[in-house]
Amino acid sequence: MSKIKVDCCGETCPIPLIETRKAIRKASLGDIIEVRGTHQASKKEIPMAVKALGLKLVDTKEEGGEWTITIQK
Amino acid sequence: MAEKLTIVVHSGDMDKIYSTLIIANGALSMGMEASLFFTFWGLQRLQRESLEKGPLSKMHMLGIGKSMIKQRMNKANVSSLERLMHDFKELGGKIIACDMTMEIMGIKKEDLREDLITEYGAVGTYIQEARESTINLFI
Numbered sequence: 001m002s003k004i005k006v007d008c009c010g011e012t013c014p015i016p017l018i019e020t021r022k023a024i025r026k027a028s029l030g031d032i033i034e035v036r037g038t039h040q041a042s043k044k045e046i047p048m049a050v051k052a053l054g055l056k057l058v059d060t061k062e063e064g065g066e067w068t069i070t071i072q073k
Numbered sequence: 074m075a076e077k078l079t080i081v082v083h084s085g086d087m088d089k090i091y092s093t094l095i096i097a098n099g100a101l102s103m104g105m106e107a108s109l110f111f112t113f114w115g116l117q118r119l120q121r122e123s124l125e126k127g128p129l130s131k132m133h134m135l136g137i138g139k140s141m142i143k144q145r146m147n148k149a150n151v152s153s154l155e156r157l158m159h160d161f162k163e164l165g166g167k168i169i170a171c172d173m174t175m176e177i178m179g180i181k182k183e184d185l186r187e188d189l190i191t192e193y194g195a196v197g198t199y200i201q202e203a204r205e206s207t208i209n210l211f212i
Contacts, residue, residue: 012150014095014102018160021102025164049103 001030008037009066016042017049024053024073032058033071043067077106079206081199085114086130087139087154089212094157100208101164108202109161110194112171115212116178119170119185124154158189167191169198 006023008016016037023033035046043062046069050057058070078100082093093115097107111119118124132138162168170185172193182193192198203209 010150011152014098014157015152017102018098018164021164022160053104 001032002028003032003034006033006035008035008039008042010038012039013041015039017045020046020049020069020071024055024071027073029073031073033073035069035071036066037069038066043069046071075104075106076208077108077202077206078208078210079108079110079199079202080209081211082109082111082115082118083113084130084212085117085127087125087127088130088142090115090118090124090127090154091151091157093212094154094161096210097166098157098161098164101161101166105208106165106167107161108167108169108206110169110171110199110202112174116171116174116180116185119168119189120180121184121186124158124186162189167202169194169202171195 004023004027006019008019011019016035016039020033020035023035027033037043043060047057047060050071056072058072060069061067078097080093080097082090093109097109100107118127129139129142168189168191170190170193173195174180
């Protein structure tokens, strides 16, 4: 089980969503994917995608306008 | 079978190609399949070196409006159509080129970016895609 980090800071719609999906596709079952970003709508939408894909949303946190979403495949 | 999005890409306008690729990538990212049917002016954007070349649908003003919008998009860090197209293909998106448009406009396969095109087809191909889609748009 490995940890994959995706940095989407400064990126806008739809890049954070796309990069998250790409990372999920490349991950193996059980892997942890950690996405960081600053685009506010994506903070709400990535969890929607995680749910639609039937994956586990491990954690969501935000500090100073930068959010981190942790997903498990 | 995953849910599917199908879009008829009739317009070749730059802003509408953005709408198309953003929506299509969104669908793929959220676990759907996506098929784009490029026809008429839309198909011209699949010619070599043409993806970014469409006019703005409003206020194009001989290219002045377009370059202003482009500047603002760069400032907002909006990605290029080329990158969105690359992501669309990487996430498994499908592209269908309308063969009747090719005939009408005298476009040959070798004029098109064949690496992007999944298949060539007519209305029947589009209907088969659309009938099993939960989202179907005409842009």
